[in-house]
Amino acid sequence: xxxxxxxxxxxxxxxxxxxxIKKHFERAFSHFFVAGFGSIYPALSALTEDGxxxxxxxxxxxxxxxxxxxxxxxxRALLMEALLNTPPRHKVRSEFAxxxxxxxxxxxxxxxxxxxxxxxxxxxxxxxIDCFERDDLPPPSREMVAGLGRAALQxxxxxxxxxxxxxxxxxxxxxxxxxxxxxxAASGS
Amino acid sequence: xxxxxxxxxxxxxxxxxxxxIKKHFERAFSHFFVAGFGSIYPALSALTEDGxxxxxxxxxxxxxxxxxxxxxxxxRALLMEALLNTPPRHKVRSEFAxxxxxxxxxxxxxxxxxxxxxxxxxxxxxxxIDCFERDDLPPPSREMVAGLGRAALQxxxxxxxxxxxxxxxxxxxxxxxxxxxxxxAASGS
DNA sequence: TGGATTTATATCAGTTTGAAATATATTAGC
DNA sequence: GCTAATATATTTCAAACTGATATAAATCCA
Numbered sequence: 001x002x003x004x005x006x007x008x009x010x011x012x013x014x015x016x017x018x019x020x021i022k023k024h025f026e027r028a029f030s031h032f033f034v035a036g037f038g039s040i041y042p043a044l045s046a047l048t049e050d051g052x053x054x055x056x057x058x059x060x061x062x063x064x065x066x067x068x069x070x071x072x073x074x075x076r077a078l079l080m081e082a083l084l085n086t087p088p089r090h091k092v093r094s095e096f097a098x099x100x101x102x103x104x105x106x107x108x109x110x111x112x113x114x115x116x117x118x119x120x121x122x123x124x125x126x127x128x129i130d131c132f133e134r135d136d137l138p139p140p141s142r143e144m145v146a147g148l149g150r151a152a153l154q155x156x157x158x159x160x161x162x163x164x165x166x167x168x169x170x171x172x173x174x175x176x177x178x179x180x181x182x183x184x185a186a187s188g189s
Numbered sequence: 190x191x192x193x194x195x196x197x198x199x200x201x202x203x204x205x206x207x208x209x210i211k212k213h214f215e216r217a218f219s220h221f222f223v224a225g226f227g228s229i230y231p232a233l234s235a236l237t238e239d240g241x242x243x244x245x246x247x248x249x250x251x252x253x254x255x256x257x258x259x260x261x262x263x264x265r266a267l268l269m270e271a272l273l274n275t276p277p278r279h280k281v282r283s284e285f286a287x288x289x290x291x292x293x294x295x296x297x298x299x300x301x302x303x304x305x306x307x308x309x310x311x312x313x314x315x316x317x318i319d320c321f322e323r324d325d326l327p328p329p330s331r332e333m334v335a336g337l338g339r340a341a342l343q344x345x346x347x348x349x350x351x352x353x354x355x356x357x358x359x360x361x362x363x364x365x366x367x368x369x370x371x372x373x374a375a376s377g378s
Numbered sequence: 379t380g381g382a383t384t385t386a387t388a389t390c391a392g393t394t395t396g397a398a399a400t401a402t403a404t405t406a407g408c
Numbered sequence: 409g410c411t412a413a414t415a416t417a418t419t420t421c422a423a424a425c426t427g428a429t430a431t432a433a434a435t436c437c438a
Contacts, residue, residue: 005287006287012291019385019386029287034280034281038425041387065386065387087284090282090285091283092223093279095276101331102201104328105272118277121277121279139363140359141291141360142290147352151344163333166329192394206416208415208418226419227396227421
């Protein structure tokens with residue numbers, strides 16, 4: 001599934017500009033799917049070219065001009081086909097986890113800073129998940145996606161809080177036993 | 190952080206072929222970072238070209254030839270720089286969550302199949318997380334990464350199990366009230 | 379007044395994806 | 409003993425995505 005499909009999906013909820021689609025992404029499922037302008041705008045251009053969406057240019061007096069996109073019948077058909085055939089994949093790319101994995105190579109204060117930063121990021125996401133003022137659809141699926149996100153994030157936050165000090169202590173001990181850390185790295189092989 | 194950095198990190202744990210690096214990824218943190226051959230092999234080529242790793246060609250009698258990579262002192266320095274400067278980001282791209290978000294457009298049996306598939310996938314990952322037979326490093330960081338993964342996955346699995354039937358019932362009701370579903374989509378606007 | 383944020387779109391080099399192609403060896407089941 | 413599947417091992421590449429930068433005006437806040 002690419003960004004095109006998701007743009008089509010969001011447009012079934014009402015006509016929107018590329019900017020509004022991005023905002024919708026952020027509000028509704030930034031914790032599950034990220035897409036930037038760099039993928040949304042080209043996706044909308046391609047969809048327009050193939051007749052899956054149309055747009056009207058709106059020149060606003062007191063704002064930059066904008067293009068309001070609508071999904072077409074062909075677009076709906078394409079969306080349905082994608083929704084019926086996309087396998088339910090789920091991919092994580094966590095540079096935080098990688099840093100944690102190599103924690104024994106890091107100074108303890110850096111490690112602590114990383115963990116605390118990650119905790120703050122999770123807290124921020126938890127605070128942002130779908131306080132949704134129903135646009136026009138209030139389907140239960142929204143609640144499920146929000147709940148699933150909350151569950152995953154809360155579990156990570158709890159785990160981090162419960163193991164932070166333990167990890168720092170253990171890493172410190174590990175490094176003092178002579179393993180890893182910058183010392184060894186700086187000394188060549 | 191790119192795949193190059195992570196290859197360097199894995200090579201601090203011992204010399205490895207590209208294939209072995211991929212295996213290590215899968216065992217140690219497939220739930221947190223995915224990288225395919227298509228990114229690992231080019232990364233190793235680029236690292237070789239810049240002197241951050243070296244490799245010896247090993248022609249095996251009963252196997253395809255292989256290249257065993259080692260990290261150099263310059264590579265270690267580059268890794269340290271990256272570990273010290275990479276922000277602890279964490280990104281999810283869940284096509285499952287997107288499908289769930291548009292659940293009201295799907296037939297109920299498709300929705301049930303998606304949920305059940307996702308539950309099986311999570312179970313499989315939980316079964317695979319780092320049953321690590323310590324290569325040579327047994328640092329506590331490994332345990333932390335594994336535990337964090339387990340916590341996140343288990344929370345999602347529980348949530349899915351607890352809400353599966355509720356969602357299917359609610360979506361069915363929602364569609365019968367005349368909203369969404371294929372009917373509406375097929376009828377044009 | 380003036381800096382930060384919001385609305386709005388475009389662009390693009392660099393990176394990653396994901397699948398296919400290539401080859402051989404081993405294991406498992408029949 | 410045969411055959412299919414799996415494991416070892418690398419390469420390639422078009423299509424997609426990332427993340428940063430550029431542009432420009434309006435509004436919010438101090």
